[in-house]
Amino acid sequence: MKIPVLEVFGPTVQGExxxxxxxxxxxxxxxxxxxxAWCDSAFTWDGSQKADALTPETIVAKxxxxxxDRFNHVTISGxxxxxxxxxxxxxxxxxAQDIGTAVETQGSFWxxxxxxxxxxxxxxxxxxSKMVTDWEKLDYFCEQLQSRPSGSQSLKVVIFNEGxxxxxxxxxxxxxxxxxxxxxxxxxxxxxxxxxLRDHLLERYEWLVDTVMEDKxxxxxxxxxxxHTLIWGNxxxx
Amino acid sequence: MKIPVLEVFGPTVQGExxxxxxxxxxxxxxxxxxxxAWCDSAFTWDGSQKADALTPETIVAKxxxxxxDRFNHVTISGxxxxxxxxxxxxxxxxxAQDIGTAVETQGSFWxxxxxxxxxxxxxxxxxxSKMVTDWEKLDYFCEQLQSRPSGSQSLKVVIFNEGxxxxxxxxxxxxxxxxxxxxxxxxxxxxxxxxxLRDHLLERYEWLVDTVMEDKxxxxxxxxxxxHTLIWGNxxxx
Numbered sequence: 111m112k113i114p115v116l117e118v119f120g121p122t123v124q125g126e127x128x129x130x131x132x133x134x135x136x137x138x139x140x141x142x143x144x145x146x147a148w149c150d151s152a153f154t155w156d157g158s159q160k161a162d163a164l165t166p167e168t169i170v171a172k173x174x175x176x177x178x179d180r181f182n183h184v185t186i187s188g189x190x191x192x193x194x195x196x197x198x199x200x201x202x203x204x205x206a207q208d209i210g211t212a213v214e215t216q217g218s219f220w221x222x223x224x225x226x227x228x229x230x231x232x233x234x235x236x237x238x239s240k241m242v243t244d245w246e247k248l249d250y251f252c253e254q255l256q257s258r259p260s261g262s263q264s265l266k267v268v269i270f271n272e273g274x275x276x277x278x279x280x281x282x283x284x285x286x287x288x289x290x291x292x293x294x295x296x297x298x299x300x301x302x303x304x305x306x307l308r309d310h311l312l313e314r315y316e317w318l319v320d321t322v323m324e325d326k327x328x329x330x331x332x333x334x335x336x337x338h339t340l341i342w343g344n345x346x347x348x
Numbered sequence: 349m350k351i352p353v354l355e356v357f358g359p360t361v362q363g364e365x366x367x368x369x370x371x372x373x374x375x376x377x378x379x380x381x382x383x384x385a386w387c388d389s390a391f392t393w394d395g396s397q398k399a400d401a402l403t404p405e406t407i408v409a410k411x412x413x414x415x416x417d418r419f420n421h422v423t424i425s426g427x428x429x430x431x432x433x434x435x436x437x438x439x440x441x442x443x444a445q446d447i448g449t450a451v452e453t454q455g456s457f458w459x460x461x462x463x464x465x466x467x468x469x470x471x472x473x474x475x476x477s478k479m480v481t482d483w484e485k486l487d488y489f490c491e492q493l494q495s496r497p498s499g500s501q502s503l504k505v506v507i508f509n510e511g512x513x514x515x516x517x518x519x520x521x522x523x524x525x526x527x528x529x530x531x532x533x534x535x536x537x538x539x540x541x542x543x544x545l546r547d548h549l550l551e552r553y554e555w556l557v558d559t560v561m562e563d564k565x566x567x568x569x570x571x572x573x574x575x576h577t578l579i580w581g582n583x584x585x586x
Contacts (some may be wrong), residue, residue, distance in 0.1 A: 121561045123571050129462050131570035182567045261499035316579050322429045323359045332369035333361050
């Protein structure tokens with residue numbers, strides 16, 4: 111079963127969340143059931159870039175062609191990769207080669223192959239995205255994973271403003287046993303100079319840290335910047 | 349049994365390693381069996397600041413006085429906290445209150461209370477530190493923890509140069525099943541302007557990322573900067 115793919119690149123570092131810093135290859139799938147106002151990968155769903163329909167075997171061949179023997183971890187991102195049933199076959203091929211896997215998805219669609227993913231990041235979208243969370247779908251998604259070891263999945267909410275923080279608290283209170291990440295949002299996708307973007311984002315990160323440190327409803331949480339953005343700014347494919 | 353304590357502060361974010369981003373309080377103990385050339389907390393062992401000998405109960409009271417109800421995680425750092433047997437009692441007091449714990453130590457001394465710590469970071473020191481690793485002691489230390497879940501401990505090596513990278517590869521090859529972190533070293537402890545230090549350290553981080561990405565002996569690894577230094581520079585107590 112073919113999968114729409116927009117980018118295959120790496121190895122590079124995972125810049126976000128529960129596997130931040132991990133040396134990994136990226137497979138970015140096309141298509142999304144969401145259209146977040148601030149999406150940093152809008153090219154996966156806004157028609158500006160065309161996806162190739164690739165078989166799982168072709169994707170593995172591409173990973174090997176680009177990454178050679180310099181990787182043993184693959185991150186499947188999007189778009190929303192959980193739209194694609196065919197990824198199950200890709201995951202099996204990677205597992206057979208002892209390659210670790212990570213996925214990030216908003217938790218709006220469930221796929222059985224998610225059980226086979228080493229690190230699942232569930233990233234429900236806060237109000238600033240203009241998306242509306244279907245809590246029943248998110249409950250169902252989280253329930254499917256709850257029998258796995260606690261370090262195998264996490265929630266991550268991107269924060270742009272106070273309204274997003276209120277949403278994050280609601281998510282954390284609803285799933286108190288899930289490792290919980292707060293990530294500072296990138297609100298300047300047009301800035302072309304990495305050092306200028308970096309200063310701005312670290313200012314926003316400091317605001318988020320200060321705010322969370324004062325809030326007793328957000329104790330067992332982790333607050334992180336997007337590491338790749340601090341180095342490479344808004345550049346695609348790194 | 350009293351513990352020599354130099355700082356109690358927080359809540360703040362853990363800036364390094366396996367619990368990077370975690371909201372946590374810090375207890376910094378005095379005394380170290382090492383004297384790393386580039387130690388960023390040399391005041392814990394060089395005599396420039398005086399430790400208070402505190403009972404575990406007093407330390408918990410201090411944590412509550414400073415952190416109030418805004419924390420449920422405590423990081424015990426140093427110096428080398430594993431020099432102090434009395435920390436076992438502190439850990440019991442924290443556990444009784446359902447407070448998570450993390451420790452960082454170079455792995456040169458073992459203490460039974462380390463089994464009770466949620467997140468143990470073992471940070472053997474590379475050649476640039478001018479310290480010499482006792483591999484038998486490090487083997488013993490790692491063996492003690494190997495029956496715990498794999499996400500409960502990790503190795504972390506700070507990298508300043510190519511010699512340190514060669515050392516890191518040796519450590520990773522010796523303990524291949526241990527989650528492995530590479531951290532870019534701060535080689536400018538005198539820089540007083542955080543933004544200048546930030547630009548320099550992110551340049552060093554980019555060098556480290558680029559180097560590791562090309563190296564097939566360093567595949568299953570994570571590469572991170574010191575996040576707190578990117579915001580607060582060389583300031584103590586944050």
